[in-house]
Structure formats: C-alpha cells, structure tokens
Amino acid sequence: xxxxxxxxxxxxxxxxxxxxxxxxxxxxxxxxxxxxxxxxxxxxxxxxxxxxxxxxxxxxxxxxxxxxxxxxxxxxxxxxxxxxxxxxxxxxxxxxxxxxxxxxxxxxxxxxxxxxxxxxxxxxxxxxxxxxxxxxxxxxxxxxxxxxxxxxxxxxxxxxxxxxxxxxxxxxxxxxxxxxxxxxxxxxxxxxxxxxxxxxxxxxxxxxxxxxxxxxxxxxxxxxxxxxxxxxxxxxxxxxxxxxxxxxxxxxxxxxxxxxxxxxxxxxxxxxxxxxxxxxxxxxxxxxxxxxxxxxxxxxxxxxxxxxxxxxxxxxxxxxxxxxxxxxxxxxxxxxx
Amino acid sequence: xxxxxxxxxxxxxxxxxxxxxxxxxxxxxxxxxxxxxxxxxxxxxxxxxxxxxxxxxxxxxxxxxxxxxxxxxxxxxxxxxxxxxxxxxxxxxxxxxxxxxxxxxxxxxxxxxxxxxxxxxxxxxxxxxxxxxxxxxxxxxxxxxxxxxxxxxxxxxxxxxxxxxxxxxxxxxxxxxxxxxxxxxxxxxxxxxxxxxxxxxxxxxxxxxxxxxxxxxxxxxxxxxxxxxxxxxxxxxxxxxxxxxxxxxxxxxxxxxxxxxxxxxxxxxxxxxxxxxxxxxxxxxxxxxxxxxxxxxxxxxxxxxxxxxxxxxxxxxxxxxxxxxxxxxxxxxxxxx
DNA sequence: GTGAAAGCGCTAACAC
DNA sequence: GTGTTAGCGCTTTCAC
Numbered sequence: 035x036x037x038x039x040x041x042x043x044x045x046x047x048x049x050x051x052x053x054x055x056x057x058x059x060x061x062x063x064x065x066x067x068x069x070x071x072x073x074x075x076x077x078x079x080x081x082x083x084x085x086x087x088x089x090x091x092x093x094x095x096x097x098x099x100x101x102x103x104x105x106x107x108x109x110x111x112x113x114x115x116x117x118x119x120x121x122x123x124x125x126x127x128x129x130x131x132x133x134x135x136x137x138x139x140x141x142x143x144x145x146x147x148x149x150x151x152x153x154x155x156x157x158x159x160x161x162x163x164x165x166x167x168x169x170x171x172x173x174x175x176x177x178x179x180x181x182x183x184x185x186x187x188x189x190x191x192x193x194x195x196x197x198x199x200x201x202x203x204x205x206x207x208x209x210x211x212x213x214x215x216x217x218x219x220x221x222x223x224x225x226x227x228x229x230x231x232x233x234x235x236x237x238x239x240x241x242x243x244x245x246x247x248x249x250x251x252x253x254x255x256x257x258x259x260x261x262x263x264x265x266x267x268x269x270x271x272x273x274x275x276x277x278x279x280x281x282x283x284x285x286x287x288x289x290x291x292x293x294x295x296x297x298x299x300x301x302x303x304x305x306x307x308x309x310x311x312x313x314x315x316x317x318x319x320x321x322x323x324x325x326x327x328x329x330x331x332x333x334x335x336x337x338x339x340x341x342x343x344x345x346x347x348x349x350x351x352x353x354x355x356x357x358x359x360x361x362x363x364x365x366x367x368x369x370x371x
Numbered sequence: 372x373x374x375x376x377x378x379x380x381x382x383x384x385x386x387x388x389x390x391x392x393x394x395x396x397x398x399x400x401x402x403x404x405x406x407x408x409x410x411x412x413x414x415x416x417x418x419x420x421x422x423x424x425x426x427x428x429x430x431x432x433x434x435x436x437x438x439x440x441x442x443x444x445x446x447x448x449x450x451x452x453x454x455x456x457x458x459x460x461x462x463x464x465x466x467x468x469x470x471x472x473x474x475x476x477x478x479x480x481x482x483x484x485x486x487x488x489x490x491x492x493x494x495x496x497x498x499x500x501x502x503x504x505x506x507x508x509x510x511x512x513x514x515x516x517x518x519x520x521x522x523x524x525x526x527x528x529x530x531x532x533x534x535x536x537x538x539x540x541x542x543x544x545x546x547x548x549x550x551x552x553x554x555x556x557x558x559x560x561x562x563x564x565x566x567x568x569x570x571x572x573x574x575x576x577x578x579x580x581x582x583x584x585x586x587x588x589x590x591x592x593x594x595x596x597x598x599x600x601x602x603x604x605x606x607x608x609x610x611x612x613x614x615x616x617x618x619x620x621x622x623x624x625x626x627x628x629x630x631x632x633x634x635x636x637x638x639x640x641x642x643x644x645x646x647x648x649x650x651x652x653x654x655x656x657x658x659x660x661x662x663x664x665x666x667x668x669x670x671x672x673x674x675x676x677x678x679x680x681x682x683x684x685x686x687x688x689x690x691x692x693x694x695x696x697x698x699x700x701x702x703x704x705x706x707x708x
Numbered sequence: 709g710t711g712a713a714a715g716c717g718c719t720a721a722c723a724c
Numbered sequence: 725g726t727g728t729t730a731g732c733g734c735t736t737t738c739a740c
Contacts, residue, residue, distance in 0.1 A: 035485070037717055048727045053719060063725060080483030084424025085717035088732045093421060095486075098468070102453050104649075108446040115449075116439050119470050128486065131435070131468040133456050146417030148372070149432075149465060256653035257623065286594065287655065290627040312441075316593035318624065374733055385711045390735060400709060422733035425716045712739080723728075 036079045045073040056081070087148065096127045096339055097150035099141075099164075101134035101157035105219035105254070106227070107282040110310060110328050111156065114178060117332025118154055125340045127151075141167045152339045154178060158189075160226040174342035176335045180228045180351065188342070189351035190335045194229045194308075197324040197356035198236030201278045201306045204322065204358055206244035209367035210276040210304060213241070213248045214267045216260070216288065218281050220252040233280055233308060249274070255283025257290075264291050275303050275367045279321075282309040289318045300365030307363075314361060321363035324356045373416045382410040393418070424485065433464045433676055434487035436478075436501075438471035438494035442556035442591070443564070444619040447647055447665050448493065451515060454669025455491060462677045464488075478504045489676045491515060495526075497563040511679035513672045517565045517688065525679070526688035527672045531566045531645075534661040534693035535573030536580075538615045538643045541659065541695055543581035546704035547613040547641060550578070550585045551604045553597070553625065555618050557589040570617055570645060586611070592620025594627075601628050612640050612704045616658075619646040626655045637702030644700075651698060658700035661693045 042049045047066060054060045055070040062070075073079070087093040098118050100111055119129045130150050132140045134157055141164050144150050151173060155164060158179030168175040169186045177189040205213055215237050217223070222230045234250060241248040249271050253263040263284075267274055279285050285307050289299060297303050299319045307314050307323040314323035331354065338348040379386045384403060391397045392407040399407075410416070424430040435455050437448055456466045467487050469477045471494055478501050481487050488510060492501060495516030505512040506523045514526045542550055552574050554560070559567045571587060578585040586608050590600040600621075604611055616622050622644050626636060634640050636656045644651050644660040651660035668691065675685040 035717095036483075038719095039717080049717090050719080050728080051726060054726090057719080059720085061725065066725080078483065080480065082425065082717050083484045083486035084421045084430060085732090086719080087421030088419065088425050088716090088734085089718040089720080091719090091732075095467070100449075100453070102457075108449050112437075112445050112449045112452075115468065116437070116470055119468050120439075120472075123470070123473070129468045130432070131452065131456050131466045133453055133460070135457075136460070143417065146373075146415065147420045149420035257655035258653075286623060286627075290623075290630075290655065293627075293631070316595075318594035318627065372733095375735095376733080386734080387712080387736075388710060391710090394735080396736090398709070403709080419733050422716090423735080425718085425732090426734040426736080428716075428735090710740085712737105714735105714737080716733105716735085719730105719732085721728105721730085724726085 035082070036077045038079070038081070041070065041073045041077055041079045044077060045069045091148075093149060093151050094127050095130050095150040096122050096336070097130040097132055097144045097153045099132040099134055099153065099155045103134070103157070103221075105221045106157065107255070107309070109313075110282070110326060113310070113328040114156060114332045117329040118336055121333045121336035125336065127336075127340070138164050138167055141171075145171050145173055151343055152176070154335045154339060158228050160228050160231060174339055174348070176338045176342075176348070178331055178335050180232065180353070182228075184351050187351070188338050188348045190331055190338060191229065191351075191353060192326055192331065193353040193356055194232040195236035195239075197308055198233040198278075199240035200324055200356050200358050201308065202237055202240035202244060202246065202248065204360075204364065205276045205278070205304060205306060206240075206246050208276075208304065208364060211246050211367065212271050212273045213246055213276045213278060214271065214274045215248055215250040216263060216277055216279045216281060216284055217250055217252045219254045223252055230280070237278065247271070253281055253284050255281050257287045260284045260287040261291055264288065276364070277303065277305045279305060279307045279309070282307070282313050285309065285313065285317050285321060299363055302368055304364035304367070306358075311359065314359070317363070319363050320361040322359065322361045324358045327354055330354065372419070373414045375416070375418070378407065378410045378414060378416045381414060382406045428485070430485060430488050431464050432467050432487040433459050433673070434467040434469055434481045434490045436469040436471055436490065436492045440471070440494070440558075442558045443494065444592070444646070446650075447619070447663055450647065450665035451493060451669040454666040455673055458670045458673035462673065464673075464677070475501050475504055478508075482508050482510055488680055489513070491672045491676060495565050497565055497568060511676055511685075513675045513685070515668055515672050517569065517690070519565075521688050524688070525675050525685045527668055527675060528566065528688075528690060529663055529668065530690040530693055531569040532573035532576075534645055535570040535615075536577035537661055537693050537695050538645065539574050539577035539581060539583065539585065541697075541701065542613045542615070542641060542643060543577075543583050545613075545641065545701060548583050548704065549608050549610045550583055550613045550615060551608065551611045552585050552587040553600060553614055553616045553618060553621055554587055554589045556591045560589055567617070574615065584608070590618055590621050592618050594624045597621045597624040598628055601625065613701070614640065614642045616642060616644045616646070619644070619650050622646065622650065622654050622658060636700055639705055641701035641704075648696065651696070654700070656700050657698040659696065659698045661695045664691055667691065
C-alpha cells in the first residue's frame with residue numbers, strides 16, 4: 035500500500051505538504067505542487083479512508099436507509115438510491131446502504147461509530163420511531179418523505195397533498211363527478227406512511243372544494259387485487275368516470291381490466307396516475323400523471339446533507355411542487371347517460 | 372463521543388483489556404468482563420469505525436456495485452442489493468453502494484483507499500472491463516453473474532443456460548413445437564450481458580436436442596414494444612404455441628395482448644417466464660417459471676466474500692441449479708388445427 | 709489475566 | 725511557502 039509518507043519521500047517534500055497539496059488548504063508553489071502531483075500519479079497513491087476519517091473526523095460517507103418492504107414501488111426506491119449515490123459522489127462522498135428493517139438501531143450504530151458523517155432516511159412514517167434519534171443527533175440527517183411533525187428535521191419530498199389536489203382538479207375540470215382513488219397497498223396506510231396519507235388528504239380536500247365525489251380504495255400492485263378493487267368500485271359507484279392511481283404497479287393491470295370491460299380510455303373513463311414519468315409513458319395507454327421526481331429528490335437530499343456538513347444550515351424542508359402532464363389517459367367526462 | 376479510554380477509565384481497567392473483552396481475542400476473568408460490559412452499556416460506547424479500520428486494517432465494509440441501467444429488471448437488482456446488505460450485517464459488515472457507471476475507476480478507488488475490505492459486483496458483462504482489476508486485486512471480489520472467462524474469479528449466478536434449457540424441455544414435453552423466446556431489451560444483448568447470452572444458448576441447445584423451433588426476439592419491457600414484438604412473432608411464425616419470457620416487465624403486457632387476441636392461456640398458448648417467483652405468481656395468469664433466486668444469490672455472494680476475508684479461500688464459482696415451478700400459465704400444446 | 713506502549717496513515721495546529 | 729509534531733481512537737505486540 036502506498037502511503038502519504040511514500041509520496042512525500044518520492045517528491046522530496048514533507049508529509050504535510052503532500053496533504054496540503056491534496057486538500058488545497060494552503061497555498062503551494064507551482065513547482066512543489068507539480069512534483070507532488072507527479073509522485074501521487076506515479077505511485078498511484080490513494081489516501082487511506084480510515085486514517086483520513088480518524089485524523090480529519092470526517093468519513094466522507096453518507097448513510098442511506100432504504101426500506102426493505104415490497105409494498106411500495108421498488109423502482110422508485112432504487113432510482114432515488116442511485117440518484118443519492120451519484121449526487122454524493124459528485125461531492126466526494128460515498129454511500130453506505132442500510133436496510134430499513136434495522137430501524138432505530140441502525141441510526142444509533144451509524145451515529146455512534148462515526149462510520150458516516152450524515153444520514154438520509156427513506157420511507158418515513160408519519161410518526162416514525164427514528165425521528166427522536168435523528169432530531170437529537172449531532173450529525174445531519176435528511177428525510178426523503180415528510181412525517182407528521184417535521185420540526186427540527188430537514189425533509190425533502192414531493193408535495194403529495196398538492197399532487198392529490200392537482201389530480202382531482204384536472205379531472206373536475208374535465209367534468210368528472212365520480213372519481214375513484216386507487217391507492218397504495220393497505221400496509222402503506224396501516225403504517226401511516228407520509229406520502230400515502232398526504233395524497234389522500236389532498237384528494238379529499240380538493241374533492242370537497244370542487245364538489246365531486248371520491249371513493250378511496252387501497253390496492254395491492256397485482257392483477258388479482260386490482261381486479262377485485264375495480265369490481266368493488268364499479269359495484270358501489272357504477273357512475274365512476276375517472277380513476278386516480280397512486281400504486282405504480284396497479285396502473286397497467288387497471289388499464290387491461292378496463293379494456294376487458296369495454297371501457298375505452300379516455301372516451302369512457304379517464305385514468306390519472308401519481309408515478310414516475312417513465313411509468314406513465316410506458317403504460318399501454320400513456321397516462322396523464324403527476325410525476326414523482328425520484329432523481330430530483332435524491333439529488334436535493336444530498337445537497338441538503340452536504341450543505342449542513344459544510345456548515346451551511348439547511349433551511350427547513352423542501353416540498354417539491356407537483357406538476358401534471360396531460361397524456362392520452364384523460365379526457366372530458368362522457369355525457370351523462 | 373465515547374472512546375475506549377472512557378470505558379477503560381469507567382471500568383477501572385486498561386484500554387487493551389477493553390479491546391480484548393470486545394474482540395474476545397484473549398481470555399478475560401468473568402469479573403473484569405462484567406465490569407467492562409457494564410461500562411460499555413452504561414456509556415453507550417461504539418468503536419470508532421475509522422480508528423478500528425486504521426489499527427486493525429479491516430474496515431468491516433463490503434463494497435457493492437449496482438448497475439445504474441434501467442433495461443434490466445430493477446426489482447431483482449434491489450432485491451439482491453438488500454439481500455447482500457442483510458447478509459453482510461449478519462457477519463458484522465456494512466455495505467458501500469457503488470453505481471455501475473463509475474466502472475473500473477470505482478474499483479481502483481475502493482481498492483486503493485481501503486474504504487472496503489472486499490467487493491461484490493453485479494451486472495457483469497461477458498468481457499467486462501473491471502475483470503482484470505478484480506483478478507489482480509489483493510482484496511476479495513465476488514461477481515454476481517458469470518463472465519466469458521471466470522478464471523481466477525469467484526462468481527455466483529443462476530445457471531441461466533440450464534434455466535433456458537429447462538423452459539424448452541418443459542414446453543417440448545407438453546408437445547409444443549413452435550416456441551417464441553421474448554428476451555431482454557436489445558441493449559442487454561449489445562452489452563453481451565452474461566445471463567442473457569447464456570439463457571439464449573441454453574434455449575437454442577435444448578431446442579436442437581428436442582427438435583423444436585425457437586424464434587428469439589429481444590424486447591423492451593413496455594406495452595408498445597411487447598405489442599410490436601408479438602405482432603412480428605405471429606407474422607413470422609403463426610403456429611407459435613408457447614412463449615418463454617425473460618424480461619420480467621414484459622410478462623404482464625404479453626398476457627394482456629394474448630387475451631386481446633382471444634388466445635387463452637394455457638389452452639391456446641403457454642407462457643413460461645424466467646423471473647423471481649413473486650412476479651410469476653402475481654401475473655394476471657400465474658406463470659410457470661424458472662425462479663431467479665435473488666435473495667439466495669445475494670446471500671451466497673456475501674458468504675463467499677466473508678469466507679475469503681476469513682482466510683477460507685472460496686472454491687471457484689457457484690452456479691445455482693434452476694428450478695421450474697409449474698403454474699397455470701403452461702399446458703399441453705393444442706391439437707394441431 | 710492484565711497493563712504499557714508502539715504504531716496504523718492521516719490532518720492540522722504551530723513554527724519559521 | 726514549507727517543515728515539524730502532536731494527536732485522532734483503536735489493535736496488538738511485548739512484558740509481567
């Protein structure tokens with residue numbers, strides 16, 4: 035292994051000079067810099083991560099807690115995780131992957147061992163057990179998601195409440211009066227996951243405001259569940275002319291089932307989704323959708339973390355404004371028949 | 372922050388004693404051990420990761436390289452990644468997440484900086500640019516996937532060649548003579564990704580052996596691509612009575628399209644998939660499938676890594692034997708009509 | 709069965 | 725603009 039001392043010897047300078055050349059924390063003459071850089075290059079020197087962490091009290095690692103569950107849309111999770119990793123690298127940080135099932139204990143472990151300088155937490159519940167620890171921590175923490183009480187926390191999330199309202203507003207504007215909201219899996223609500231509850235709140239508030247009826251049904255992301263859910267919806271509200279889908283995995287099955295019932299989209303019924311753009315575009319009928327900006331959320335979480343680590347205290351929470359893209363999936367409500 | 376010295380002082384012993392109590396590397400009297408453990412508990416001591424890595428030359432971190440691409444089935448990737456993380460934790464290791472797009476440079480960085488003790492690499496191409504570095508490394512590396520030349524490497528993978536053959540054998544045994552193989556995205560083949568090419572090889576070999584015809588078509592995982600692919604298949608081989616699907620995202624669209632064409636599954640056509648069991652089970656028609664054992668692969672990769680780190684040299688590659696589960700998706704070929 | 713002490717490789721005062 | 729040096733918190737000889 036090549037050490038700082040090796041480089042210093044090779045370049046004919048002291049160890050601290052090498053360190054300063056690398057960190058840029060003091061001015062170095064062009065000649066010295068050149069010699070050091072040449073030696074670094076020639077020897078293939080890389081600072082020892084542990085030594086750097088010990089001496090500099092900075093591990094250059096950000097811990098990322100990813101849920102282990104399968105009832106939330108998995109591709110979104112991976113996309114966020116990869117966006118976090120890419121953004122972190124751009125700032126010189128690596129990412130430590132933690133599984134959500136370790137819960138609060140993982141938070142303690144990471145904070146206690148200084149293995150990471152900061153934490154990003156996904157899949158936040160409204161009253162999450164990890165929140166007290168994260169609030170009390172001396173190391174920065176950023177949530178991707180919004181708990182019931184975000185006081186003292188930095189959060190990054192889509193404004194799901196506005197997203198829900200936006201869907202209802204779009205459909206109400208098209209003349210729809212009976213809307214079904216096909217939500218996430220029941221477990222998502224049982225855990226009081228922030229995004230699910232907030233979307234529902236936004237949908238309901240907008241429904242009142244626009245004077246339309248909304249029927250909410252949680253739904254697993256498989257064909258059989260969607261079929262059962264659709265059956266129930268059409269039984270209870272045969273006049274339903276529009277669907278809002280929050281479960282990405284349910285969108286395509288829903289379209290297939292509507293087709294089977296000879297309900298044309300968007301002539302007979304409209305379908306609006308809350309999902310990443312690529313999912314909406316690739317559906318069998320391109321769906322009007324409110325985008326879940328996974329990459330953006332990951333990037334912003336990292337930026338908030340890095341800002342905090344650099345002593346620029348992050349300014350509270352970031353709620354990304356939703357944006358609705360109209361595609362083939364939605365159209366005017368059919369004339370009442 | 373609580374240090375070893377703090378614990379030593381609190382327990383009235385020397386620092387080395389505390390260290391030995393924690394590592395179990397020398398015999399300690401019951402009384403001393405109890406006092407130390409009490410202090411550790413009381414003070415909430417956690418060893419400093421960097422210091423431990425520096426002094427012990429072991430970071431207790433395993434690096435995991437996950438592809439950033441979206442043309443391979445994402446849920447499988449996340450499932451493997453989470454399985455790796457869970458298994459690693461069980462052995463006392465944390466996982467560092469690397470994106471595949473960093474390529475060989477990431478391998479150099481990790482190896483040079485001692486940030487991780489070993490590496491697990493996913494999404495291996497037949498002639499992967501990272502292989503020479505991984506072979507030359509002094510730190511253990513395990514591939515999840517099988518390159519063209521696995522010499523000097525430890526690999527863990529499903530035996531995709533046998534998997535492909537198993538699918539064909541199953542269908543041939545049911546009397547099918549014209550089989551379509553709906554493969555992964557074109558990009559997967561262009562990159563010469565190991566699993567895709569090997570499955571195809573197995574399918575072709577088995578087809579020759581059983582005297583059946585196979586038409587192979589790469590296919591993206593969205594509705595429109597599957598529709599186009601199905602059109603082409605039925606145009607070129609109208610007598611096709613069975614489908615093998617390797618692209619998980621294509622399975623449900625294919626079923627929907629067959630339904631639209633009034634082709635009943637499995638009465639008129641059979642569909643067999645190579646995918647994780649849950650995908651096969653949740654399809655609109657539960658599919659006969661060869662399981663991609665994501666969790667098992669992740670676990671075994673970690674075991675190989677840990678064995679190597681513990682000085683038990685891993686014994687070459689592990690090719691997991693495929694296993695086919697018959698579900699509603701496959702049945703006897705229809706009588707030639 | 710336990711302690712003392714010498715590093716591990718780096719950073720950051722403190723000197724000049 | 726550069727060098728000297730004292731640690732960072734831990735592991736592991738060596739000594740008793």
